[in-house]
Amino acid sequence: DIQMTQSPSALSASLGDRVTISCRASQSISTWLAWYQQKPGKAPKLLIYKASSLESGVPSRFSGSGSDTEFTLTISSLQPDDFATYYCQQYSSHSTFGQGTKVEIK
Amino acid sequence: QVQLVESGGGLVKPGGSLRLSCAASGFTFSDYYMSWIRQAPGKGLEWVAYSSSTGTTIDYADSVKGRFTISRDNTKSSLYLHMTSLRAEDTGVYYCATEQQLTAGFFQHWGQGTLVTVSS
Numbered sequence: 001d002i003q004m005t006q007s008p009s010a011l012s013a014s015l016g017d018r019v020t021i022s023c024r025a026s027q028s029i030s031t032w033l034a035w036y037q038q039k040p041g042k043a044p045k046l047l048i049y050k051a052s053s054l055e056s057g058v059p060s061r062f063s064g065s066g067s068d069t070e071f072t073l074t075i076s077s078l079q080p081d082d083f084a085t086y087y088c089q090q091y092s093s094h095s096t097f098g099q100g101t102k103v104e105i106k
Numbered sequence: 107q108v109q110l111v112e113s114g115g116g117l118v119k120p121g122g123s124l125r126l127s128c129a130a131s132g133f134t135f136s137d138y139y140m141s142w143i144r145q146a147p148g149k150g151l152e153w154v155a156y157s158s159s160t161g162t163t164i165d166y167a168d169s170v171k172g173r174f175t176i177s178r179d180n181t182k183s184s185l186y187l188h189m190t191s192l193r194a195e196d197t198g199v200y201y202c203a204t205e206q207q208l209t210a211g212f213f214q215h216w217g218q219g220t221l222v223t224v225s226s
Contacts, residue, residue, distance in 0.1 A: 036151075095210070
């Protein structure tokens with residue numbers, strides 16, 4: 001099975017900060033990667049698919065990049081609504097998620 | 107708009123069984139692959155099972171293989187998960203989610219989830 005490792009597990013940031021979350025796959029997954037945002041008590045929400053394609057309705061401050069085994073989710077200017085937990089997911093072979101990155105207020 | 111509504115969760119004893127349902131609306135259900143994903147309390151997301159649009163291709167996570175069965179009724183726009191031999195580690199919120207039309211992949215729409223608690 002393909003393992004997904006996110007870093008960091010948690011981070012503290014201020015409004016307006018640029019935030020970067022990394023996701024590493026245990027083997028090449030091309031660009032078969034998605035990113036999700038989850039708030040407490042709510043279902044996850046799709047942000048990015050195919051590594052860099054922005055889901056309809058998602059603010060343009062979110063962007064994704066990477067290929068092969070290294071991927072990044074970037075929030076260009078952190079907004080109050082962005083404090084949440086973020087997960088990456090590979091869908092190259094079955095489906096596995098990273099362990100999550102919690103973005104907290106500094 | 108796409109709506110997915112899960113039901114059937116509850117408290118069950120170890121070794122027991124439960125059947126979850128997911129009622130879909132707002133899209134052509136029979137065109138889409140569908141999955142179940144779960145989340146243990148305070149933990150991350152774990153894909154559980156998927157079904158192709160016709161139900162002829164299905165797959166399971168190793169952790170549930172042989173115990174869980176995914177099925178669908180396209181005439182009722184519904185997805186099901188029959189869970190048997192339940193264990194404490196199966197406790198969590200179970201979500202149904204849409205995938206893509208021709209293949210399994212990322213999860214575009216999610217239900218609100220239904221809580222399954224396995225405890226004596």
